Amino acid sequence: MADLLHNKVEQSLRAQGMRYTSNRRKLVSALEDTSGPLTVDQLYRATKQRVPFSSIYREVRALFEAEVLSLIHSTDRSNRFELAEWLAGHHHHMVCVRCMAISDVALSPRGENKLAELVDRAATDTGYMITDHTLEIEGVCPDCQS
Amino acid sequence: MADLLHNKVEQSLRAQGMRYTSNRRKLVSALEDTSGPLTVDQLYRATKQRVPFSSIYREVRALFEAEVLSLIHSTDRSNRFELAEWLAGHHHHMVCVRCMAISDVALSPRGENKLAELVDRAATDTGYMITDHTLEIEGVCPDCQS
DNA sequence: TGGTCATGTGATAATGATTATCATGTCATT
DNA sequence: AATGACATGATAATCATTATCACATGACCA
Numbered sequence: 001m002a003d004l005l006h007n008k009v010e011q012s013l014r015a016q017g018m019r020y021t022s023n024r025r026k027l028v029s030a031l032e033d034t035s036g037p038l039t040v041d042q043l044y045r046a047t048k049q050r051v052p053f054s055s056i057y058r059e060v061r062a063l064f065e066a067e068v069l070s071l072i073h074s075t076d077r078s079n080r081f082e083l084a085e086w087l088a089g090h091h092h093h094m095v096c097v098r099c100m101a102i103s104d105v106a107l108s109p110r111g112e113n114k115l116a117e118l119v120d121r122a123a124t125d126t127g128y129m130i131t132d133h134t135l136e137i138e139g140v141c142p143d144c145q146s
Numbered sequence: 147m148a149d150l151l152h153n154k155v156e157q158s159l160r161a162q163g164m165r166y167t168s169n170r171r172k173l174v175s176a177l178e179d180t181s182g183p184l185t186v187d188q189l190y191r192a193t194k195q196r197v198p199f200s201s202i203y204r205e206v207r208a209l210f211e212a213e214v215l216s217l218i219h220s221t222d223r224s225n226r227f228e229l230a231e232w233l234a235g236h237h238h239h240m241v242c243v244r245c246m247a248i249s250d251v252a253l254s255p256r257g258e259n260k261l262a263e264l265v266d267r268a269a270t271d272t273g274y275m276i277t278d279h280t281l282e283i284e285g286v287c288p289d290c291q292s
Numbered sequence: 293t294g295g296t297c298a299t300g301t302g303a304t305a306a307t308g309a310t311t312a313t314c315a316t317g318t319c320a321t322t
Numbered sequence: 323a324a325t326g327a328c329a330t331g332a333t334a335a336t337c338a339t340t341a342t343c344a345c346a347t348g349a350c351c352a
Contacts, residue, residue: 017298018300019299019348021301021348023300040338040339054303055300057338057340058301058340058341059300061339071223073219073220074219077217079223079338092268094268094269096274097277103272107268108267111264114260115261118257118281119281121254122238122251122253122257122283123240123283125251126288127287127288128283129285129286129291130284130285131286132284133281133282134281134282135261135280137269137278137279138278138279139276139278140274141272141274142274145275163328164328164329165318165320165329167328167330169329198331199310199331200330200331200333201329201330201331203310204329204330205329207311223339225309
């Protein structure tokens, strides 16, 4: 069902005494339709300017605090939001060093296992208690190679 | 030789028509003495307030553009600088989700090879031409576990 | 159904980090 | 020593983000 995502978000928000309003729906939909995290600016355009900046900033922050969105920083100085891992699944990011586009990429289950092993091994030395990991891959995207 | 780093930086800067001044030296030294990337604020304190903010911002940016430093963004919204890979070696980052401290961590050569394989495999699907990768590991640092 | 109260909205103002400006200082080269 | 390029530090300007506030909307209850 196409509304599964919205249902999950709505339940989560309600449980926190928040409403799943049309602004919030538009933002979640915009992120659902895209294959990577978006900046506030990109969200403004993706919602066809129908959500003013002040609201985008407020809502994106509220959704972040409600753990519906997560926040990504990358090699350009921009902040980008994406659906949280429990909604979008575990994945990594590819960044184009030319156009700065970011797209999601998932490893194979086998690859992800290997990565988790590597992370665990690194952790034992440091004494950290590991909670998560993200791989950022830099490169030149197909469009920018020509 | 303890000055090897400074020599390399100085040569690189000279080749670009820049001077390796005492402000710049202080910043590079501060980063050399630390096991992770530093914010502008941390650099201000690390240089014992002897380099004013306006200069830190300007120099850190100049050194970044000269490819002596690189810029890191992490889960808190801060920008952090570190010595570029050709000076500090390839490494990854561990972030403490409690205190937000970031420290460097290097994988074993074997681990790094496996990681490179994983990255290459992911790349073939996407059509990206890979140039680099970074692993960010989140967790709770030893100090914050008590 | 209407009233009431918490929550959400959008315009605008305030904040804070970063960058630009500019007069002055420093270094290298002749 | 003189000249010109680069560097410095104080200050002002900019830009993204956050706070404020009057008004709107939706949920709940009498």
